[in-house]
Amino acid sequence: MFKKLIQATVAASLMATPMIAGAAEAQRREVTTTTVKHRPNGTVVQKTTVRRAPTYRTWRQGQRFDRRYAQNYRVVDYRQYRRAKLYAPGRGQQWVRSGRDAVLISGNGNILRVISRVF
Structure with a gap:
């Protein structure tokens, strides 16, 4: 008992x-x-x-990307930033901007790669 x-x-x-x-x-x-x-x-x-606005996050590979927590969010055309080591995304992937970082996200929202201080 x-x-x-x-x-x-x-x-x-x-x-x-x-x-x-x-x-x-x-x-x-x-x-x-x-x-x-x-x-x-x-x-x-x-x-x-x-x-208050939501606090911004520092993104890591493997996390789930939520654009509400991304500072200065926008989709990026990788061709304009080839010098910054952005490469062509695979099928269903896209580069997005979060603050000064470039984040490669998959179609389901998982973070595949983060490149710091691109912008």
Whole structure:
């Protein structure tokens, strides 16, 4: 009985951990500002919530590419950057720009190659 209780407690804590981490991450992305407006008939307080842009990532080979986290994202024509060691992508692949890096992604979104400081 005691062993089952411990197993249930461990299972519950493992299930709750991602939810707690997700709530903390969402809280970091939101900033609440309070603005006070004065009018002739009294003071009015208005609260607004401003969401921050997602943080940019440093890409690594084998990761899943998500363009929401890419700074200055755009598809790149490799012929214009041959001096920067960009080569013709294979079928279903494309070069994209993320900040100053060139990232080769496959059709399913996996990162095949990252070349730093191309742009």
